[in-house]
Amino acid sequence: MTATAKIEGYDLIGDVHGCGATLAALLEKLGYHQRGGVYRHPRRRVIFLGDLIDRGPRIRLAVSIARRMVEEGEAEIVMGNHEVNALAYCHRGPASHGHDWLREHSPRHNRIINETLEQFRDHPQEWEEALDWFLTIPLCLERDGLRVVHACWDQPLIDDLRRDHPDGRIDKAFLVESVTPGTRAYRILDRLTRGMHIPLPEGVQIHSGDGFTRRSFRTHFWARQPKTWGDVVFQPDNLPGDLEQRELTHEESARLSYYGPEQPPLFIGHYWCEGVPALPTSNIACLDYSAVKFGRLVAYRWSGERRLDADHLVWISVPREEEARPQPWEIDFD
Incomplete structure (x- = not known):
């Protein structure tokens, strides 16, 4: 896109998690075409x-x-929490940290x-x-x-971040x-990239379906006056037993963003939403629909509207059958 080209809107794309061919297919569905190894649109930006x-x-x-x-x-x-994780995993800690x-x-x-x-193993410089x-x-x-934020827009923490990092970039x-x-730094990074969690009762x-055991659950941040755990739980895994009826404590409520x-x-x-993409509220869109778990890679085509419209959601389903997955020839950059 040239510096003078007028942007008519943005196409926001949810968590890709290594579904590179599906990403290329979604971009093509959205009207982006590869020129010079870069997907471009004459009037829109991703x-x-x-x-x-x-x-x-x-x-x-x-x-x-x-x-x-x-x-x-x-x-x-x-930045998503998986990029944060990679950075921390691959950077050595100071002597006082206690780990390498x-x-x-x-x-x-x-x-x-x-x-x-593993996929970058033979490409260390690229990694x-x-x-x-x-x-x-x-x-x-x-x-x-x-x-736009990966997990949770918490205005006080974002204001705090921008005091020293006005462009939102960390060092x-x-x-x-x-x-x-x-x-x-922990509070800012944790809330913006991982959102809010509430610990489960002892024992x-x-x-989860991805093979991990979790001792807390993810919550959303758009309930005006939530009373119970069920009012704020936001994840594909159900809460065990009758925990959705459990009342939020004062401390839990105080920690929630809104x-x-x-x-x-x-x-x-x-x-990790599932099913047919939908909007949780008229001004919030969650675009993670578990593409890497054979869900959907989802985009929202935004053109300036204040009230979001589910008809602006566009997606590519990821089938389990290898031969049915998108494999457009022109995306092979190797």
């Missing part, structure tokens, strides 16, 4: 919601498509990033360049009347601080 990496079959391709578009001015992006790496190389953490490291690029990605964006010092619970666990209906349109990913 905003990626983060989590390009981990789990999927074409991680290098997903990163390459997004990075090329961003660097050519055809797209913008916010900012993110401990535990079996759980190894499993999350394994596919990414180092990708990590350098991840560190330039902002945590949040405001553009022409819309807002290595911020990353180092963020791995220590309770620090300012209660959720065994994004009201009078606020500008907001686009998020992160939450």
Whole structure:
């Protein structure tokens, strides 16, 4: 897109998680065409919601498509928790940290990033360049009347971030601080890229479909006066037993963020939604529909509307059958 071209709107794309061929197919469905190794549209621009990496079959391709578009001015992006995880996993910690790496190389953490490291194994320079690029990605964006963040828009924390990082981009010092619970950097990075969690009762666990065991559940942030856990739970896994009826404590309620209906349109990913894409409110769109779990890779075509419209959602379904998955020839950048 040339510097003088008028942008008619943004196409916001949810968590790709290494579904690079599906991403290319979605871009083509949205009217983007590859020229010079970059997907371009004459009048529109993409905003990626983060989590390009981990789990999927074409991680290098997903990163390459997004990075090329961003660097050519055809797209913008916010950082997801999986980019944060990769940065911490691959950066050594200070002596006072107690571990060799900012993110401990535990079996759980190894499993999350394994596919990414494996697919970049024979391309170490490309991986180092990708990590350098991840560190330039902002945590949040405001553009022409819309807002974008990976998991949760918490205005006080965003204001705090922008006091020292007005463009929303963190640095290595911020990353180092963020791995220590309770620090300012931890609170900002955790809320914006991972959202809000409520711990489950002692001895209660959720065994998720992705094979991980969780001892907390994800909550949303648009209930005006929530009373129970069921009022705020936002994840594909059901709460065990009758926990949806459990009343929120004063401390839990105080920790919740809130994004009201009078606020500008907001686009998020992160939450592994399932089924036919829909809008949770008239001014919030969650675009993570579990593409890498054979769900849908979803975009929202935004053209300035204050009230969002589910008819503007566009998606590509990801079939389980390998031969049915999108494999357009022109996306092979190798």
